[in-house]
Amino acid sequence: MRPVAADFASPETRRAAQHLGRLVREARLARRMPQAELAARARTSKLTVIRIEKGAVETALGTWLSVLEQLGLLGQVLKIEDRISPELARASGARRARPKAKPDLDF
Numbered sequence: 001m002r003p004v005a006a007d008f009a010s011p012e013t014r015r016a017a018q019h020l021g022r023l024v025r026e027a028r029l030a031r032r033m034p035q036a037e038l039a040a041r042a043r044t045s046k047l048t049v050i051r052i053e054k055g056a057v058e059t060a061l062g063t064w065l066s067v068l069e070q071l072g073l074l075g076q077v078l079k080i081e082d083r084i085s086p087e088l089a090r091a092s093g094a095r096r097a098r099p100k101a102k103p104d105l106d107f
Helices: 009-031 034-041 046-053 063-070 074-078 084-092
Strands: none
Touching: 009 046, 009 063, 034 063, 034 074, 046 063, 063 074
């Protein structure tokens, strides 16, 4: 049996996807746009839009972004910043990621 991506998502990830799905639904309804029209504009299927609105974590990120763009919400995603990682990289002097220790493969 093929593993389902949703089985690997943490509860926090699922909550975030459900929150985004609610935002997509609210934005679509506020614009009086049927799911089929949103799907056509985002170049996906109506079923995929339904899944996104339910918070499906297994839906491809590119599809989520396309739907958000068609609703005028992509700019909100572009405002997300990570202020911690550059600071951590400067503090550690890290230029690339390496394993901290070699794995012990001696059986």
